[in-house]
Amino acid sequence: MFGGTAVITRNLSDFTPDSACMIVSQQSKDTVDDHLKVATYAANAGVEYMARREFKAAYALAVKDNNEA
Numbered sequence: 001m002f003g004g005t006a007v008i009t010r011n012l013s014d015f016t017p018d019s020a021c022m023i024v025s026q027q028s029k030d031t032v033d034d035h036l037k038v039a040t041y042a043a044n045a046g047v048e049y050m051a052r053r054e055f056k057a058a059y060a061l062a063v064k065d066n067n068e069a
Contacts, residue, residue, distance in 0.1 A: 017045040025050070032061045 012020040021042045028034035039054035 017047050021045055021047045021050045025054070032058045032065070035061065
């Protein structure tokens with residue numbers, strides 16, 4: 001009937017730690033630096049499974065980049 005979109009801005013602290021980490025993860029690129037930033041955020045938020053996953057992804061990219069050089 002009305003159509004259109006709306007944008008709502010909220011602080012990450014308004015979300016649960018799991019949800020906030022998923023939001024940060026979705027906004028990042030597939031680079032070593034971005035995986036490390038997400039991993040650090042997840043570790044500080046107490047979301048260990050995501051921190052491990054992101055650290056492993058950063059390590060895998062670093063090894064891949066090193067092997068290609």
